Amino acid sequence: MMGALFKIRGGVHPDDRKHLTKDLAIEKIPMPPVLHLPLQQHIGAHAEPEVERGDKVLKGQVIARAKGMISAPVHAPTSGTILGLHSYHSPTASGLRWQTITMRPDGFDRWIRRAPPLDPLTCRPEEISRRVADCGVVGMGGATFPSAIKLNLGDRHKLEQLVINGSECEPYLTCDDRLMREKAAQVIDGARIMAHSIGVVQVIIAIEDNKPEAIAAMREAAADVPDTSVVTVPSHYPMGAEKQLIQTLTGKETPAGKLTADIGVVVHNAATALAVHDAVRHGKPLIDRVVTVSGGAVARPRNIQAPFGTPIFDLLEFCGGLKEEPEVILVGGPMMGQPIKSVHAPILKGTNGVLALTRAETASRQVMPCIRCAACVSACPMGLLPLDMAARVRKDELDSAVKIGLMDCISCGACSYVCPSNIPLVQYFNFAKGRLKAIDGEQRKQRLTRKLATLRLTRMEEQMRAKKEAFARRKAEQAEKAAQAAAAQPAAQSGAQEAVAQSGGSAETGAAEGGDRQ
Amino acid sequence: MLTAIAVLTGLGVVLGILLGVAAKYLSVEGNPLVKEIEDLLPGSQCGQCGFPGCGPAAEALANGKAPVTLCPPGGKAVASKLAAKLGVSVDLGEVEEKQPMVAFVNESLCIGCTRCFQQCPTDAFVGAPKHVHAVFGDICTGCGKCVEVCPTECIEMRPIQSTVQTWHWPKPAEPAKTAQSEPVT
Ligand code: SF4
Ligand code: SF4
Numbered sequence: 001m002m003g004a005l006f007k008i009r010g011g012v013h014p015d016d017r018k019h020l021t022k023d024l025a026i027e028k029i030p031m032p033p034v035l036h037l038p039l040q041q042h043i044g045a046h047a048e049p050e051v052e053r054g055d056k057v058l059k060g061q062v063i064a065r066a067k068g069m070i071s072a073p074v075h076a077p078t079s080g081t082i083l084g085l086h087s088y089h090s091p092t093a094s095g096l097r098w099q100t101i102t103m104r105p106d107g108f109d110r111w112i113r114r115a116p117p118l119d120p121l122t123c124r125p126e127e128i129s130r131r132v133a134d135c136g137v138v139g140m141g142g143a144t145f146p147s148a149i150k151l152n153l154g155d156r157h158k159l160e161q162l163v164i165n166g167s168e169c170e171p172y173l174t175c176d177d178r179l180m181r182e183k184a185a186q187v188i189d190g191a192r193i194m195a196h197s198i199g200v201v202q203v204i205i206a207i208e209d210n211k212p213e214a215i216a217a218m219r220e221a222a223a224d225v226p227d228t229s230v231v232t233v234p235s236h237y238p239m240g241a242e243k244q245l246i247q248t249l250t251g252k253e254t255p256a257g258k259l260t261a262d263i264g265v266v267v268h269n270a271a272t273a274l275a276v277h278d279a280v281r282h283g284k285p286l287i288d289r290v291v292t293v294s295g296g297a298v299a300r301p302r303n304i305q306a307p308f309g310t311p312i313f314d315l316l317e318f319c320g321g322l323k324e325e326p327e328v329i330l331v332g333g334p335m336m337g338q339p340i341k342s343v344h345a346p347i348l349k350g351t352n353g354v355l356a357l358t359r360a361e362t363a364s365r366q367v368m369p370c371i372r373c374a375a376c377v378s379a380c381p382m383g384l385l386p387l388d389m390a391a392r393v394r395k396d397e398l399d400s401a402v403k404i405g406l407m408d409c410i411s412c413g414a415c416s417y418v419c420p421s422n423i424p425l426v427q428y429f430n431f432a433k434g435r436l437k438a439i440d441g442e443q444r445k446q447r448l449t450r451k452l453a454t455l456r457l458t459r460m461e462e463q464m465r466a467k468k469e470a471f472a473r474r475k476a477e478q479a480e481k482a483a484q485a486a487a488a489q490p491a492a493q494s495g496a497q498e499a500v501a502q503s504g505g506s507a508e509t510g511a512a513e514g515g516d517r518q
Numbered sequence: 519m520l521t522a523i524a525v526l527t528g529l530g531v532v533l534g535i536l537l538g539v540a541a542k543y544l545s546v547e548g549n550p551l552v553k554e555i556e557d558l559l560p561g562s563q564c565g566q567c568g569f570p571g572c573g574p575a576a577e578a579l580a581n582g583k584a585p586v587t588l589c590p591p592g593g594k595a596v597a598s599k600l601a602a603k604l605g606v607s608v609d610l611g612e613v614e615e616k617q618p619m620v621a622f623v624n625e626s627l628c629i630g631c632t633r634c635f636q637q638c639p640t641d642a643f644v645g646a647p648k649h650v651h652a653v654f655g656d657i658c659t660g661c662g663k664c665v666e667v668c669p670t671e672c673i674e675m676r677p678i679q680s681t682v683q684t685w686h687w688p689k690p691a692e693p694a695k696t697a698q699s700e701p702v703t
Contacts, residue, residue, distance in 0.1 A: 040682070040683070090682045092682055092685075093685075093687065094680070094682055094685035096680065096681060096682045096685060097682075098681065098682045393689075394689075394692075396594070396610070424690040427687060427690045428689070428690055430686070430687045431686065431687045431688060431689045431690065433686070434685075434686020434687055435686060435689075437686065438684065438686060439595065441684070442618070445656065445657070445659075446560050446561070446562070448656075448657060449560070449561070449562045449640045449657055449659050450560065450561030450562060452640040452641055452642075452657060453561060453562050453563045453639050453640050454561070455641075456639060456640070456641055457563070
């Protein structure tokens with residue numbers, strides 16, 4: 001049913017290094033001694049804690065509630081005791097701490113009463129998206145956008161297709177590959193549930209051609225499912241990027257600054273489809289995931305199913321520890337992953353990989369002048385001019401970099417990867433995008449403070465006027481009193497009276513002036 | 519000859535009246551440039567430039583009596599906008615990008631005198647007489663006026679800490695000088 005594939009521009013072919021883990025079945029890690037569950041494991045507003053130190057919680061219990069329009073709740077991955085809410089290491093490049101609920105598992109792994117299964121074919125689409133929201137499901141390919149919101153896109157857009165992204169184009173990572181091989185039927189069921197919720201018929205499951213076993217398994221599982229096809233796409237980085245994947249499958253290009261929904265397509269990750277299946281069919285909230293732990297420095301790379309909050313340290317230990325000092329430890333893939341500062345930081349809903357890379361693998365080489373070879377231009381999947389943009393960012397001309405497309409850059413790193421001069425191109429763009437966001441925040445604050453300052457000025461003027469008027473009134477009253485008194489007194493004393501009135505008057509003027517100065 | 523004189527005189531009188539009327543009805547209050555410049559300034563009336571507020575600073579700028587780099591909280595962004603507006607060139611390298619700060623009250627020393635409260639141009643202080651004062655960090659512009667008036671020296675300016683959410687990558691370091699003959703242009 002699918003026609004030929006369409007070619008996309010740009011892209012690179014890094015050594016995929018998936019052989020390290022692709023044939024290793026998913027293994028469950030023993031429950032770690034503590035779990036660290038940050039309130040912000042998704043895009044949007046952080047969750048609001050619902051528990052206190054010492055509380056006993058059950059597996060699947062909500063420990064932090066979603067807050068606001070775009071947010072997601074956090075559930076306890078097992079039963080145990082809450083040790084507290086504190087500031088703890090984040091698995092991010094900043095290495096900063098953030099609000100985290102830490103719990104100690106009790107070893108019994110006792111479930112809370114779960115929500116009853118929903119029958120996706122008879123229930124209304126809103127019921128599905130509500131269940132998905134309640135279960136804390138977010139995009140598990142790394143973007144961590146709350147999935148329920150994407151399931152409601154059908155309300156405002158005319159949608160035609162649901163694409164399940166199983167391309168897993170980042171080198172090293174094999175967690176989605178393993179899921180599709182081991183849980184093909186569940187992934188497809190999840191995809192059909194999502195399609196029903198969005199209101200589309202056609203489901204396309206896209207898998208890169210370097211995963212023949214996953215393709216076979218998914219084809220078999222999808223054989224009797226109507227309107228569901230498995231499509232093999234070429235292994236080509238960044239095939240997994242939404243817009244690139246859609247273009248390959250349909251030939252349709254998503255205009256700059258638009259959503260894929262605007263051209264009628266919604267993309268969900270394969271692991272997210274499984275999470276939706278679990279939520280709808282079993283009432284199981286999102287509490288664990290599969291993580292690929294790999295890299296040259298890891299003794300025995302593995303695909304591990306681990307509860308959220310598992311410290312990266314425990315994952316590495318489960319893999320036999322490190323066999324040599326890594327140059328860097330990343331969460332995510334080697335192209336777009338983030339270097340972390342502490343192995344005590346936990347894995348989150350969006351953590352698909354933990355890579356401990358050796359010096360040989362990271363190959364940080366000396367930066368040289370640009371030779372204007374335009375390799376970066378041909379590599380850029382978004383059709384941008386990385387060398388030009390980087391030059392503008394270097395000169396702090398951020399606005400002019402935006403004019404030539406900075407905001408369309410998806411930070412895929414293809415340009416940095418091909419640059420023969422090792423110019424850190426994508427690093428310039430990440431800096432520039434972060435800086436622009438900060439400037440935006442500053443400007444918002446400035447608009448607010450400008451308003452407050454004006455309000456204050458007008459208030460001060462008001463006060464001043466009120467004070468002056470009060471003085472004037474008092475002065476008039478006193479003058480009147482003096483006049484009355486003068487009228488009542490015999491004429492003989494009028495000279496003395498006048499003197500008194502005058503001195504009183506001058507004293508008041510003095511006071512009024514003093515008031516002005518205040 | 520006479521008609522020519524008459525016509526010219528007539529013209530002169532009519533145009534003169536027109537000009538006079540135009541001057542009266544089309545005149546602009548103050549200098550429009552001052553208003554435009556004031557809109558570019560932060561408007562928080564912090565006085566860090568040495569002028570009593572953004573209005574007087576804008577006036578000085580319009581009259582060429584102050585450099586476009588005068589506004590410390592505005593940093594490079596404001597300096598370059600001012601330079602563009604006034605048509606002057608500016609070396610942005612000279613402009614020091616001040617790290618954003620907020621006031622912090624050491625509560626154990628605060629005697630609740632309300633002086634900081636009266637000084638703050640954006641009403642960022644919460645407090646009442648004899649009560650410990652505190653600062654709303656989100657509307658404190660970091661101007662430091664409160665620090666000067668506090669009798670117990672309990673206010674200090676602290677740099678705004680970045681959080682996981684606000685942190686961003688620093689600019690990549692420039693390549694070593696030897697390797698750099700204008701690398702990317
Ligand atoms: S990182 Fe940005 S500029 Fe570089 S190739 Fe990817 S999209 Fe293009
Ligand atoms: S790939 Fe590198 S050297 Fe080639 S043009 Fe781009 S920035 Fe310059």
